[in-house]
Amino acid sequence: IAGITQAPTSQILAAGRRMTLRCTQDMRHNAMYWYRQDLGLGLRLIHYSNTAGTTGKGEVPDGYSVSRANTDDFPLTLASAVPSQTSVYFCASSDKASGGTDTQYFGPGTRLTVL
Amino acid sequence: GQNIDQPTEMTATEGAIVQINCTYQTSGFNGLFWYQQHAGEAPTFLSYNVLDGLEEKGRFSSFLSRSKGYSYLLLKELQMKDSASYLCAVMDSNYQLIWGAGTKLIIKP
Numbered sequence: 001i002a003g004i005t006q007a008p009t010s011q012i013l014a015a016g017r018r019m020t021l022r023c024t025q026d027m028r029h030n031a032m033y034w035y036r037q038d039l040g041l042g043l044r045l046i047h048y049s050n051t052a053g054t055t056g057k058g059e060v061p062d063g064y065s066v067s068r069a070n071t072d073d074f075p076l077t078l079a080s081a082v083p084s085q086t087s088v089y090f091c092a093s094s095d096k097a098s099g100g101t102d103t104q105y106f107g108p109g110t111r112l113t114v115l
Numbered sequence: 116g117q118n119i120d121q122p123t124e125m126t127a128t129e130g131a132i133v134q135i136n137c138t139y140q141t142s143g144f145n146g147l148f149w150y151q152q153h154a155g156e157a158p159t160f161l162s163y164n165v166l167d168g169l170e171e172k173g174r175f176s177s178f179l180s181r182s183k184g185y186s187y188l189l190l191k192e193l194q195m196k197d198s199a200s201y202l203c204a205v206m207d208s209n210y211q212l213i214w215g216a217g218t219k220l221i222i223k224p
Contacts, residue, residue, distance in 0.1 A: 042204075
């Protein structure tokens with residue numbers, strides 16, 4: 001089934017631990033994104049990648065890192081989790097180069113709680 | 116700074132029509148998107164406007180006025196399944212999406 005998958009679905013993590021959120025898409029989209037969504041706030045961009053091998057910082061990148069070794073995978077790593085990183089994390093992808101609308105399609109999300 | 120404003124919550128009756136407004140101030144404009152997000156789920160794409168005017172797609176329509184920095188999403192013949200949050204997002208000059216906080220729409224029988 002075409003789309004975006006994220007893992008895990010939810011996670012409770014002790015502060016200070018390292019955690020990697022996984023994201024895989026099979027739509028061959030060149031661009032991928034990581035957002036966090038907190039109650040009362042809009043989606044905020046953490047990091048993005050316009051094409052395999054490149055990444056960029058979004059609005060709230062501190063405490064997070066990403067890599068884009070291939071087209072399909074875009075993992076997000078929290079090196080040392082803090083309670084303020086408790087959030088719902090969404091991965092998205094878009095076909096940026098086609099000249100179309102660059103619509104972003106979202107994965108189901110990972111609910112992360114840092115204690 | 117960049118800013119997207121939309122009402123926090125709206126209530127409407129099943130079968131009626133509701134209009135959700137969005138105003139924006141961004142550095143550049145490369146299109147405006149509306150997404151629907153049911154509780155506990157991912158946002159899903161509804162509509163895209165880049166030119167002024169009305170785009171109609173079934174029961175949903177989206178309007179854009181670039182000179183006024185204004186858009187609305189119009190939902191007709193409301194159904195209970197339309198209860199969700201509706202997110203307005205603008206693509207800025209760097210081709211990044213700037214998101215509003217979303218409007219929670221409550222449909223009553």
